[in-house]
Amino acid sequence: MKIIEEKLINGIWALPSFPVVLVTVGHNIMTAAAFHFYSFKPPSVMVGIIYDNYTNQLINEYNEFGINIPTTDQIEIVRICGSVSGREGVDKYSLAGITPVSGVKIKSSLIKDCRLNLECEVVHKVDYPGSHQWFIGEVKAVHKDENYSREQALMFWGREYRKVGEFLERA
Numbered sequence: 001m002k003i004i005e006e007k008l009i010n011g012i013w014a015l016p017s018f019p020v021v022l023v024t025v026g027h028n029i030m031t032a033a034a035f036h037f038y039s040f041k042p043p044s045v046m047v048g049i050i051y052d053n054y055t056n057q058l059i060n061e062y063n064e065f066g067i068n069i070p071t072t073d074q075i076e077i078v079r080i081c082g083s084v085s086g087r088e089g090v091d092k093y094s095l096a097g098i099t100p101v102s103g104v105k106i107k108s109s110l111i112k113d114c115r116l117n118l119e120c121e122v123v124h125k126v127d128y129p130g131s132h133q134w135f136i137g138e139v140k141a142v143h144k145d146e147n148y149s150r151e152q153a154l155m156f157w158g159r160e161y162r163k164v165g166e167f168l169e170r171a
């Protein structure tokens with residue numbers, strides 16, 4: 001039996017998990033679960049950033065961002081970058097014990113410790129003033145470790161961290 005949810009937001013909280021990413025802009029890092037691919041051609045992704053976060057200000061200044069994919073063993077990095085703001089000058093690379101590396105197409109740093117990094121240039125912005133500002137980023141460069149596998153990624157939603165689910169069959 002299904003019930004009609006009185007609170008529509010509960011439909012959003014009931015959604016399956018999303019991959020957690022580390023968004024890098026300038027020398028700052030921020031954890032985000034509001035992330036998805038947007039287009040195959042040109043390859044593009046989208047990330048939703050709350051207006052009050054320092055990263056929002058930085059993306060609007062730089063017009064670019066890096067997407068760094070953490071693995072399940074990097075959950076502490078995800079927690080740190082998702083609980084401390086860089087606005088007052090905190091260096092989250094030092095705090096989390098990780099290493100910045102220069103991008104080839106963007107000025108912002110990427111996280112050397114992550115096995116997959118996408119360098120993105122902002123091509124569209126979508127405003128949802130009550131929630132997030134969405135940035136559509138066209139992928140300009142990709143750095144992929146030969147040992148990277150998407151099974152190692154970390155998922156998050158509804159205050160739960162999860163692993164990627166079991167493989168079922170090829171489509």
Ligand SMILES: Cc1cc2nc3c(=O)[nH]c(=O)nc-3n(C[C@H](O)[C@H](O)[C@H](O)COP(=O)(O)O)c2cc1C
Nearest residue numbers: 031032033034049050053054055082083084085086
């Ligand atoms: C698991 C997790 C997921 C998060 N997802 C988002 C997100 O999608 N968008 C967002 O704006 N903030 C998200 N946050 C909160 C920011 O990471 C957090 O507010 C951070 O301290 C902002 O840093 P900044 O002020 O340096 O940008 C998330 C935090 C955690 C722990």
